[in-house]
Amino acid sequence: MNQIPALIRVFAYLSILTVGGGMAAFPEMKILTVDVHHWLTFPQLIHLYSVGQMAPGPNMMMIVSIGQWAGGILGAIAVVVAFFGPTAVLAFIVAKAWKKLEKWPWRTSIQQGLAPVSIGLLLAGCFSMAKGAVTGTETAAIAVGVLLILMQYKVNPALLVLASAGVGLLTFIPK
């Protein structure tokens, strides 16, 4: 069954939801890729997203893995173009207009108004991921630990995620 058209539809749609960051689209991504199209399971989605935080570059490149699973190399390419194309075109067009609107008073209003909404979307994405990722005392301790360390010290987040893989190995291997 050819999944490419569905991949393009889903990821082009998710693309325009990424206001404030990729995580804003996570609740919708879970529904579409897991519940509707069954390209992967919820734990797999969480795993790919989290591993993607250790990769360099834009932090949503894990979409490549979903595209590859569902549609091979073509699927991977289709997903990347669909996910980054629409917002890239939008940024290209809007940026010029936005600069000209520097004196327009509503410009500040839009920026100030979108800030809490995008933070809320990020948090909503975080909660819907936590449902699958924070399942007990140990995982909660890791999440809180990472949060506190990042707030207190200037550590590279990718290193912390890597260290947490080590903590996971020590904690969760069945004896």
Place this chain on the structure above:
Amino acid sequence: MTESATKPALQPDETTARAAAVSIWEIFLEFLIIGATSFGGVVPYLRGSLVTKRHWIDDKEFVEMLSISQSLPGLNATNMAVLVGEKLRGVLGSIAGIVGVCLPGGLLMFAVGIFYRQHGEHVWITAALKGVAAAAVGLILSTVVSLSKKALTHNFDFVFIAATVIAVNRLHLGVPRTLVAVGILAVLFHRPCNAQEGSVKP
């Protein structure tokens, strides 16, 4: 916002002069390097590379472009690549920038996806990934905290944050409807005449 934003590294005319000489290939290579080395978040690497090392844009432009990138849909990293590429060499510059910044991570996740599909059920990998996923939650929460400190301008903004979370996670309104509904309310709240009152920051 940032201290360094007030004193750009170069005079504007000097920056423009350097920018004029940049080739599409140079843009692609620079963003490819950023895409391959930016572990743990692209934005600091962008600044180091584009402002400090290459002088393609000055600090003021960088802050301006970043604030546009954050207001628009799309990831900061790719929006910045488009904006900087556009400034240097128009459409082709944008394409060179975004392809460069996405390519290394994309190839890596392509390989990771194949490996994970074959070995994801292994007990060791499941155990490590449990730790990784929990860490990712902590990482997103820290982004929420630092964005809140930087971007919020009014105490009432926390009501909009709560409303957004409840609409998505409890009422299951979906991201688009939530974005439009809460977004319009929040922008109206911050309408021009109201912008100065009761700010968190001076």
